[in-house]
Amino acid sequence: MGDAVTATLRLGVIGAGAMGTDHVRTITTAVPGATVTQVHDRDAVRANQVAQRAGGEVAASAEELIGSDEVDAVVVAAPDATHAGLVLACIDAEKPVLCEKPLAVTAQDALRVVEAEVAYGRRLVQVGFMRRYDPGYVRLKETLAAGDLGDVRVVHNVHRNASSATSATGPGIITGSMVHELDTVAWLLDDQVVGIRVESPVKDGLPDPQLATLEMAGGALATVEVFVNARYGYDVRCEVVGTAGTAALARTPSVSTRTAGVEGVEVASDFVIYFADAYRHELAAWTRAARAGGVDGPTAWDGYLANLVAEAGVASLASGTRQAVAAAPRPTLYDGIR
Template structure:
């Protein structure tokens, strides 16, 4: 492919529009050449910073000779079909999480990529690019805290914006932790239990207990109506010490008799650096004909764990996660 990478963006909501801005201002290896969204006005507004073309359909964008690679930021239920279309066209694709709304559909994407014989797809688990998470993982893998025993994760939003029900809280929000915990522990999830102190209506918050193949255990709290802001925390506990994410706010203040740090209001601002690094790495890899980020298999594993978590929340039991054998492509 010629430099820079020509990117088509499907979906012009908050996430898609932010990706267009980030690529245009901060990713010299790529430029956005086309945008599609069913809402033409929204697509036009999102395309403006890049002076990109607004196309009339997703399949038109995928087939365009002005698009080298595709970024999927459309609603979750469209991800699997769009990813399959990109694989069929032989174009690199960055698909926002989740890869699919069911494990079966995610596995279909994996199988299509495997049958094609080469990796083209990356899943948008941007926490793997966040400087804090990267440093935390490096500290664990270098053995500085001894043998890893426990991981504690917290994921809170000020108010629910994307989760319509109990299932969505796991498959759309907790799915981030279901990817990052195995990445930190270098081991797959084998079982999960999900509970909530709320017994009627929307069960929020939820608390998961997770078991991994190497013996590490993890706890995950997801609370999407926490009220005060967007807050992500993670601590790894080892036999020689612990390591945890530092506060994300760059400054502290003393105003009106109160000392404190600002808590950001949304995930886009909180993970701005992660998105920038993720998009830059993806573009460079696509230009080189490779994929270096979270794979379709990683997306399938997270979705398989999420489905087990939904089953556990319903049954009150520990549910085994059994995704099957990893294909050699991954």
């Protein structure tokens, strides 16, 4: 694609599971200036179904899709283990790429992506940390930036799923679910995690829920509770405590019911519903930037840092001890970005 700006951005989507399918639907129905031209998935039948609904075609392989002249930019929503290799291929093809989290399975592989992008000399990689686009989180960050809370001392986070097959191991809860908070806290505070401790009250079987304590370079602490089998629904909370006050996400439902002697509001069933606005804003912003040949959202460096903290968290869960987090030197390509 190079530096050319196209009237309509032609997108290739790799992965037609729940996330990829929802991205295709959102792009097709709610993102102006973009169209899905190709879809690839290991399940060819599913890929064909998703492609047909978008008016696109099926690519025989991910490599074919990335190299296609009919694709200007790529969305990677394939299994986690494929992310780093697919993103590296997009950099080699000089095409902007939105990669779902995590950027890689290991911090070392994420750093390889960073190094490839630095060698290319321009940003092409955006990581799918969509909470940065959620209206509630955006307003929370604006409140912090205004200084209304004074000096931040503590950030409390809750992340609960009704059930989860994708985070079915102790390490998987950290790398597949908690990784969102590992990025979000650093972004909210414009700070970096320097230490982490992860514990679980469950000693036999799946260690779920888990509680992490994050130490930030600036001195603040953050707690992260992740419960991937909480049963009652999908629930995310965040409260920032400062020396002059507190601020928290406020989810205001449109309808409150009183039935069968119970007053209440509906709880979202999954993350796609809960963060629908965030995904829409993310894809729209990425499309605008990609039409100009680049990206301007969460960086490959952010993906590397989240991978690095997650690895330390996995080590902490196994050892029962605090783990230090020491990042590689930050390349100048990412200076001034947060």
